[in-house]
Amino acid sequence: TESTEILETKISDLMIPSEKVAHVQNQNPLEHALLVLVKTGYSAVPVLDANFHFEGIVSKTMIIESILGIERIEVEKLSKITVSFVMEKDVPTIRKDDTFMKGLKLVINRPFVCVVDESGYFDGILTRRVILKQMNRYLHE
Amino acid sequence: TESTEILETKISDLMIPSEKVAHVQNQNPLEHALLVLVKTGYSAVPVLDANFHFEGIVSKTMIIESILGIERIEVEKLSKITVSFVMEKDVPTIRKDDTFMKGLKLVINRPFVCVVDESGYFDGILTRRVILKQMNRYLHE
């Protein structure tokens, strides 16, 4: 029946491949990460190491919170602190050959989830938008 | 059949009511809006006028972009510019008695959509999270 078709979609069919994903490196200064986030308009992007392995997520909120002092915004910290100090490391990831339902469950509480292979190499991201588009198509049948 | 049940859900059953939604007013200085956004962690929140009518959306990206000068970050602008100068006004809204499908279509390309009545009075927001949760329940039946 139709309803099994959507359930058989693989994450690899839905994900945005790594070459199309804006990302930063863990050793970049916060200044660089903030510019990437503002230029792309994204709220958060993946953080990779020098070997293209997934390390975590960095968001505008994490960067702004780290420079908000009691008296003033400590702008000089942006060039002194690296991404690795503010990024969130404890986030779920998913595999290319995982199921649609596993992807749906992971994006209920977060805007996107990173796709990695068994050695942690970064393959891309699965976004809420793609899951919602798939659902819209499915309900129209 | 089950599949009509989800389609009959009304937006009023799914939306976050206005009293639970963080928002700012159009005459607030940017400084206030940035603090609300950082304290709540939200990427963007609704902007209302003094009569609780919906005016638009303001995000961290809009605020940061407005203070990024060529040479440096012009922090002093945060207390000089009001939210009305940077907010996005041309955004879709939805009614309490609209259908689930209309809500689903509107959140495909944006994280949330504001619920207003026929006079523009702010009733709440419909978020992607709530739509995704509903989908997850529906696919499990």
Ligand SMILES: Nc1ncnc2c1ncn2[C@@H]1O[C@@H]2COP(=O)(O)O[C@H]3[C@@H](O)[C@H](n4cnc5c(N)ncnc54)O[C@@H]3COP(=O)(O)O[C@H]2[C@H]1O
């Ligand atoms: N430049 C743009 N062009 C068109 N639409 C845009 C856009 N920037 C944002 N949006 C829309 O706004 C949604 C939320 O974006 P946000 O940046 O908060 O949250 C984004 C962002 O943090 C991340 N993301 C999406 N695409 C990315 C990419 N190519 N590289 C890096 N991160 C990405 O995944 C989150 C969810 O993305 P999703 O597509 O579900 O949802 C996106 C998309 O529908």
Ligand SMILES: Nc1ncnc2c1ncn2[C@@H]1O[C@@H]2COP(=O)(O)O[C@H]3[C@@H](O)[C@H](n4cnc5c(N)ncnc54)O[C@@H]3COP(=O)(O)O[C@H]2[C@H]1O
């Ligand atoms: N304090 C918190 N506690 C728990 N989870 C949190 C959270 N802040 C963010 N999240 C999670 O991250 C998602 C994206 O949040 P974001 O702030 O980019 O984007 C949010 C935010 O801009 C706005 N939003 C959500 N709840 C709001 C509220 N009570 N007041 C004002 N704006 C709200 O709607 C967008 C979509 O919300 P949605 O719930 O679908 O999706 C949220 C939610 O799953």
